[in-house]
Amino acid sequence: MKIAESHPRRRVAVLSTVIAAIMLYLFIQDVFGAVKKQEETEIITERSAWLADWRWEAGTNDLEVVAGGLTSLQVFAAYFDESDSLLLTDKFREAMPRIKQLAEQNELNDLYLTVVNDIKYPNDTDSQKNTSLVTRLVADWESRSRHIDEIIAALETFGFTGAELDYEKIAEEDWPKFAQFIHELDYRLQKKGKSLRVVLEPRAPIERIKLPKGPAYVMMAYNLYGGHSGPGPKADAAFIRKHATRMKKVPGNSYIALSSGGFDWHSGTGKAVGITEKQASELATRSESTPERDKASGSLHFEYNDSDNVKHTVWYADGTTLSQWIDAAKAKGIQNIAIWRLDELGSESLEQLRIQPGYKIE
Template sequence: MSSIVCKIFKVVLLASVLVILTGCNSNSHLAGTADAKEVIRSSAWLAYWELDAGEKDLQRIAKKLDKLSYFGAYFDPHGRIFIPQELSDKQRKLKAEKRKYETYLTFVNDKQNFDGSLVMKDTEVLRAIFSNTATMERHIDEIITLTLEGKYDGIEIDYERIWKDEKIGQFFLKFVDKLYVKAQENNLKLRIILEPSMPFSSANFFKGPEYVVMLYNLYGLHSDPGPKANKEFIKKTVIRMKDLPGEKSVAFSTGGCLWGDDGTKRFLTETEAKTLVMTYGSKTKRDKESQCIVFDYKDMGVSYQVWYADVETLNYWISIAKEEGVNNISLWRLGGNIDIRKIK
C-alpha cells in the first residue's frame, strides 16, 4: 500500500513540476512579447532660439533618440519659406557627429513681418498658399528643396490653427496628400503634427505619414493656472487618435508655465522653475492627476503660481500613453531639462 502511495506521490510531484515549468516558460514568452511591444521610440525638437541649451540636453539623450526635429523653417515677409541661419549652422555641426537618429526639418506657419516681429501660427499665409494649385505646388517644391539641401531624412509639417477655418483644413488635407507623394519620390519621410482639438474622425486623414498629436497646453497662456497635461486629457485624446491611420505618435511638453495675478503669463523651462523655487524659498507639491510640480511665490507685490513638469512627470505621462497602446513619444523640447537622461 505504501509503495502505491509513494508511486502516486511521485507522479503527482512530477506533474506539478511540469506544470510549473510550462507555466514559467509561458509567462516568460508573454513577458518577452510584452517587452517588445513596450519599446519606446523617442524623438525630440531642437528649437532655433535655444540651440546651445538644447544641444546640452541632446548630448545627454542622444543615444535614446530615434528622431531629432530641427525647429524650424518659417515664412518671410514675402510669404516664402526660410530656415534661420543659426539653425542651419547647428544642424551642419551636429550632422558631422554622425548620430544614428533620423533628422527632420520642421516647417511652421509663423510669419516674419517687415519690421522683424513675428506673427505666430498665421493662418492667412496658409490661406494664400493653399488658395490655388500653382502656389501650393510652389510651396511644396520649396519644402522639398530646403529639406534635400540640408540633407535631412524627412519633413515635418507643424501648421497650427488650420481647423479654425474648415476651408483651410480641407486645403491642408489636399496639401499633405500632394506633399506626401513628392516626399516619396525624393526618398523623404513625412511627419504631420496635429493639435489635439483636430477632428481626427471626420477629417479623412490618409495612411502614409506619421501623425504626431500634441498632448500639451491643456492649460497654458490661454487659460488660468494648471498642468499642460493630465491623465484624463491624455487618455481621452489617445482614444480619439485611434481614428488616425498608420503610424501614430504623441508629443509631451517639458517645462511649464507661470501665471501672475497681474495678468503675466509665460512659459518657462524646468531649470527656470527650479531657480524660482530656490530664489523665493517656495514650498512645492506634486499634483495627483498630472504629477506636475506646483508652487507659489510673491515678488514686488505680485503673486505668481507655477506648474511645471520634471522627469517624474514626463515618465508618468509616457506610461499613460503606453497603457493606451502608443509607444512613439516626442518631447517638446530640448533645453533647460535637468534630468532628461532619466526619460524612459
C-alpha cells in the first residue's frame, strides 16, 4: 500500500519540475528576445561636420548653434607647401581659439584635423587634389613615416584628438600603398591615444582594395551634379543609397557625407559657382517663381536673371533635403552622418544638426 500511495506524489513532483522548467525557459526566451530586439532597434548614431578655414567666421557662427548635437568636428585646414610639407594657414591659426572655446563649452571632445592633398604656392595659386603629391607621400616606408611624423606633430601642437585624410584623385596604382599608409598612420595614432578617419570619394575602388580595420571611413555621397556638369542636385536618394550599400564592403564604423548649400549655373558660360544655403535663399528673391522641390532628390531649384539679364539656374539643399538624404542613408544601414560644411546654413538645416545623437528607438 505504501508503494501504491507514493506514485501520485512522484507524479506531482515530476509535473512541478516540468512546469518550473517551462517557466524558466519562457523567462529566458523573453530576456534574450528583449535583448535581441534592443540590439536591432537601438543604434548609436554619430553626427559630424566640417568647418573650413577659409570660411571660419561663418562656420563658427553655425557651430555655436549646433555644437551640442555633434559627436565630432573636422577642421578642414591642413594643406601642403611646394616641398610636400604640411601647411597650416594663418586663417586656421586665427580660427582655432574660437573653435576650441565652442568645443569646450559644448563638451564636443572629438576634434579632427583634416589633411587634404592640395598644394599651396607662394604666389597664392594652388593645385587641388594633386595626384602626384599622394604618389610621393606614400611611395615608401621612409616617405610615409616622415608624413606620419608631421601629422602627429600638428595634432599634438594644436590639441586635436584625431586626424582625417581627405586625399582624392589617387592614382590607381597608388591604392595599395595608400592602404598601407592608412594602416601605419592608424597604428601610430592609436599609440598616441588618437583616432583616424579616412574620406573616400565615390570613385574610390573600395570593391577591390582591402582597406585596413581601425579607422572610420567616410563616403562622399555628393557632387552628383556640380562644377563638372550641367544643373542638377548635389545628390539624390538613389545616389546616396548606392554608395551607402557600397560601404558594406568597408570595415569598421562607416559614415555617409552629405553636402549643404548648392550651385549657381551661368547659362552663358555654363560654369557653376558654389553657394551657401543662405546665398541661395537670397538669390531666390530675384526669381519670378517660387523655388520648386525636386521629388527624386528633395532639393530646391529655381531660375533668375542677373543684372546683365543672363539666366542662372540654382539647385540647393535645405533642412528638408538633408532630412531626406539622411533617411536614404539610414535605409541602407548607415546611421552615421557627416555634413560638408558649416557655413550659412538655414534654420531647418541647423535644427537637423542640433538633434542630439544617441540611441534611436523604433
